[in-house]
Amino acid sequence: MEELNPSELLKQRLQKLNNIKSLGIEPYPNLFEKEKTISQITKEYFSSESVPEVSDVKIAGRITAKRPMGKAGFLQITDISGKMQVYANDKTLPSEEHEVFMELDIGDIIGALGEPFRTKTGEASIRAREIKLLAKNLSPIPVVKEKDGKVFDAFADIETRYRQRYLDLIVNSEVRNTFLMRSKIISEIRDFMNSKGFLEVETPMMQSIASGAAAKPFKTHHNALDIPLFMRIAPELYLKRLLVGGFEKVYELNRNFRNEGISTKHNPEFTMMEVYQAYADYSHMMKLVEDLFLRLAEKVAGGHEVKYGEHTISFKTPWPQKTYLGIIKEKTNIDFSVYLGNENPPLEEAKKHAEAVGVDTKKCAEFWEVVDEVFSEKVENELIQPIFITEYPKAMSPLSKNIPGNPHLVERFEPYIVGREMGNAFSELNDPIEQNERFKQQLQLKAEGAHETIEMDEDYIEALKVGMPPAGGLGIGIDRLVMLFTNSSSIKDVILFPLLRPKA
């Protein structure tokens, strides 16, 4: 029990708990079998004016409002599907249960059995002839009131909402809806992928080399082997080992971990889907992305349009395409393509161009970092409607395959929606000798001070030497996708328990 300074509220609740026990009633019974949700009951008994005559409707959920009147009273019960009133008085209930009924609190979980009826104002209700306490609430929940769509005394403190998400879920129905939607979206994605013949697989979350992306990993240690391990920053290289192994269409939908900042768009653990298809290339991945987003829009929003903030996003296919360097030129008039053939493109010149259009390049240590800075400052935010940005410089894409006949550009695209990168895809580099060279170039760039580079993975080169079929690959950030389809502005609003610093 509570040791230190039980609050007055807690003392009162504990007193009630004892009262209930002294009546011989178990305040935390083992089981109450719920047969129907509130919305099912509503549909079944209250879809017309006249309520069918039955006496044994069973309802269970949490008390979220209480309107007592003398020896009678109404309780508002909320379950996962909705809300319903339960009415009882000293005639409808046995005397002992009536005694408990009178003592019930907002926050208690109860089950009730009784006949459905409409009150004189027409509200769907249950007249209880049996009420069972299922869990006594000792720590009061926020009480939110509502009238005509207007919310009073909203539970709004963001920090408490995230730290005690269960209260947020109990009290704020739009939060509950967002997470119901998240589950639905993820399940739709799996259905979609499975229906296209992709196999869902699981590859290591703990890896001895954190490669496959450019990011800082979390480090841990395995005691028995006495080796360092890293939480994965991407499953990419393992999934491609599976292509070597003969699987032809695989995907993994699970967590990645990156030891980087926290923001409205970043959580250290986030959900990613990666897809690999052998005997395909990036154009197949484009089609897959278009079809997937359109299907999600149809399932979630009932059409090809989704509202996000002030924007209405249309997922009609096909999406437009623009090349990476082309759109930079279009928006800034800087033509970086003239440097493509240059082995060592001049950093200072890039900075001069960038600064001329007002881009701060202080942090950039390398030519292509400057280019990418220009892209994110001057282009990204304007890509509201779905678009594919294509043809990335090879130097920025160490795992992708060249465009045939073009040694400087790779077959790669990134889908952008509402100014955000939603994914990354390319034709997978399967030449082990070239891949080895690309890893080495990454090491070189790192030595020159580039901030994020991809780690060398020699074991992966070994796999490629066995032979990987030509393939297209795709990664999609699922949290951001869910943000888009749930009209959420912070990633914390689509992650049930976002990382927060522990309360001291």
Add this chain to the structure above:
RNA sequence: GAGGCGCUAGCUCAGACGGUAGAGCAACUGCCUUUUAAGCAGUGGGUCCCGGGUUCGAUCCCCGGGCGCCUCACCA
């Protein structure tokens, strides 16, 4: 990591030349047997985020710290 803002009752928030605080809801007591932001009457409840300084006196002023939010940086 930097800057800005915030932290007062269980919840939402007021407030005070610096003299240890208040409302609504929730809770408690009484009345009320179809209410629905139920109603009426009454009652209780606070280390005013933490620590230090100034002061006769700090929740308020100053300094330091904690946590959060927003913006920026990095990425997805």
